[in-house]
Amino acid sequence: MREGLLDKTNTASSVWADTAYRSKANEDFMEKQGFVSKVHRKKPHLKPMPRHIQKSNAGKSVIRSRVEHVFADQKSQTGLFVRTVGITRATMRIGLANIVYNMRRFLFLERISANA
Numbered sequence: 001m002r003e004g005l006l007d008k009t010n011t012a013s014s015v016w017a018d019t020a021y022r023s024k025a026n027e028d029f030m031e032k033q034g035f036v037s038k039v040h041r042k043k044p045h046l047k048p049m050p051r052h053i054q055k056s057n058a059g060k061s062v063i064r065s066r067v068e069h070v071f072a073d074q075k076s077q078t079g080l081f082v083r084t085v086g087i088t089r090a091t092m093r094i095g096l097a098n099i100v101y102n103m104r105r106f107l108f109l110e111r112i113s114a115n116a
Helices: 024-033 051-078 087-115
Strands: 014-017 036-039
Touching (some): 024 036, 051 087
Parallel strands (some): 014 036
């Protein structure tokens, strides 16, 4: 499935994901395809997380959280379901939800900059 998810024409070469996607096969595939893995590392079983891995995961989480918050907002708006008949209507519904999110985000950022 990973072959269909990773797009070589994308200008970014980094692949960001959580620990569920870290495997030897995925890491080898990304390396062969020229992608840079930014996948979180797992905690060793029954051992404390090494400090350098903890710091690395924290840095990756800062980036990933920005994207995850957008998806969480979309989930809260649609309740994980888009109830329409046909792919065209579903695409429009998702597109409109994206526009609403962007408008709300813009107004939030405008308010922050006006107060500063």
